[in-house]
Amino acid sequence: MNKKSVLSDLAILGGYPAFEESLHVGRPNIGNRKKFEERVDDILNRRWLTNAGFYVKEFERRLAELIGVKHCIAMCNATTALEITIRALDLKGEVIVPSFTFIATANALQWQEITPIFCDIDPKTHNIDPRKVEQMITPRTTGIVGVHVWGRPCDINALAEIARRHKLKLIFDAAHAFGCSYGGSMLGSFGNAEIFSFHATKFLNTLEGGAVATNDDSLAVKLRLMKNFGFTEFDKTDYIGVNGKMNEISAAMGLTNLESLNDFVDINYRNYRQYREELSDIEGVNCMGYDEKERCNYQYIILEIDASQTILTRDQLIKLLHAENILARRYFYPGCHRMEPYKSYFPHAGLMLSETGKLTDRVLCLPTGTGVNEAQINSVCQILRFVIENNDAISSKMNTCKESRLG
Numbered sequence: 323m324n325k326k327s328v329l330s331d332l333a334i335l336g337g338y339p340a341f342e343e344s345l346h347v348g349r350p351n352i353g354n355r356k357k358f359e360e361r362v363d364d365i366l367n368r369r370w371l372t373n374a375g376f377y378v379k380e381f382e383r384r385l386a387e388l389i390g391v392k393h394c395i396a397m398c399n400a401t402t403a404l405e406i407t408i409r410a411l412d413l414k415g416e417v418i419v420p421s422f423t424f425i426a427t428a429n430a431l432q433w434q435e436i437t438p439i440f441c442d443i444d445p446k447t448h449n450i451d452p453r454k455v456e457q458m459i460t461p462r463t464t465g466i467v468g469v470h471v472w473g474r475p476c477d478i479n480a481l482a483e484i485a486r487r488h489k490l491k492l493i494f495d496a497a498h499a500f501g502c503s504y505g506g507s508m509l510g511s512f513g514n515a516e517i518f519s520f521h522a523t524k525f526l527n528t529l530e531g532g533a534v535a536t537n538d539d540s541l542a543v544k545l546r547l548m549k550n551f552g553f554t555e556f557d558k559t560d561y562i563g564v565n566g567k568m569n570e571i572s573a574a575m576g577l578t579n580l581e582s583l584n585d586f587v588d589i590n591y592r593n594y595r596q597y598r599e600e601l602s603d604i605e606g607v608n609c610m611g612y613d614e615k616e617r618c619n620y621q622y623i624i625l626e627i628d629a630s631q632t633i634l635t636r637d638q639l640i641k642l643l644h645a646e647n648i649l650a651r652r653y654f655y656p657g658c659h660r661m662e663p664y665k666s667y668f669p670h671a672g673l674m675l676s677e678t679g680k681l682t683d684r685v686l687c688l689p690t691g692t693g694v695n696e697a698q699i700n701s702v703c704q705i706l707r708f709v710i711e712n713n714d715a716i717s718s719k720m721n722t723c724k725e726s727r728l729g
């Protein structure tokens with residue numbers, strides 16, 4: 323890691339990159355390897371690799387206990403889990419969903435020919451704005467999918483009240499939110515169901531994986547059947563189903579990582595505090611906060627860049643950081659409504675999504691997690707400070723070199 327003192331130290335201006343090895347957002351957290359290897363050996367000895375095996379059952383039991391919910395159904399990933407939940411709840415017609423989310427949330431609806439109606443967000447929380455949800459309801463609306471973006475809960479009470487009044491189903495894409503709470507209760511116990519992702523980049527990973535949490539007994543039965551082709555017994559199906567099963571090795575990884583969950587949170591929290599502290603006085607850079615009265619996993623370090631103050635735009639900052647091998651991301655740019663097929667289906671959706679449009683141009687996500695240490699964070703912050711202190715000079719160099727790799 324080398325310090326930047328003069329402009330020519332910046333990699334984009336010919337200097338050496340700050341990091342020899344790239345610093346990623348979402349490098350996997352990995353618990354005790356020995357424990358994982360022992361479990362894998364046991365799985366191989368049992369010769370039971372999937373189909374409601376010992377480890378999947380144990381993982382589901384531990385998840386349900388930790389969340390405080392009646393049922394937790396492990397699946398192969400959160401996208402499939404969303405699709406199955408949407409089908410099991412019989413959603414049809416139109417479903418209201420934020421555009422400020424990962425494309426999988428919208429795709430899970432459109433894949434089943436349900437129209438995602440993109441709703442704007444509250445710029446303070448980055449989550450779907452309940453006041454705007456009301457305005458999007460039509461006679462064709464059957465449900466609302468809230469997304470707990472960055473693990474910060476939606477305004478669940480307001481959404482639940484709207485769903486109750488209009489007799490709509492309510493589910494939450496909680497892909498970011500494992501280990502987080504709302505009003506002191508763990509996420510996973512709200513709405514008709516909540517869906518977690520355990521993808522490798524998520525705070526708790528099972529390599530690939532996901533789970534649906536619900537307190538609804540009959541929904542749980544349906545979900546279990548649907549993720550296993552609809553089979554109720556050998557040679558008998560009750561519903562149409564798919565293959566959404568989690569395998570035993572993934573569950574072993576999940577169980578192993580669960581044992582280190584508190585360590586992961588502690589490290590994320592320490593990183594978060596350091597970023598907040600080191601970036602606190604840079605004008606135009608706001609490091610998003612978490613509500614520390616709630617349980618949080620602190621898995622995302624989100625900066626909001628106000629280019630009227632930083633002069634350098636969010637995208638210019640990303641370019642500068644990438645040149646240093648700091649692979650910052652611009653989640654969820656450009657917003658689902660500006661990606662295909664939605665862009666063609668709803669060319670005017672942006673008119674109702676002004677806050678989403680603004681936010682997708684401001685967010686910059688920085689590396690954190692167990693793969694990132696104090697010195698690396700210090701270096702990332704030092705570079706950000708250095709480039710913003712020298713914004714005029716860097717901006718004019720970048721703007722005059724629009725044709726070159728600098729622009």
Ligand SMILES: Cc1ncc(COP(=O)(O)O)c(C=O)c1O
Binds near residue numbers: 400402426495520
């Ligand atoms: C908000 C959101 N929803 C859904 C998903 C899909 O999760 P998976 O990769 O487990 O299918 C992701 C994954 O990044 C996500 O961020």
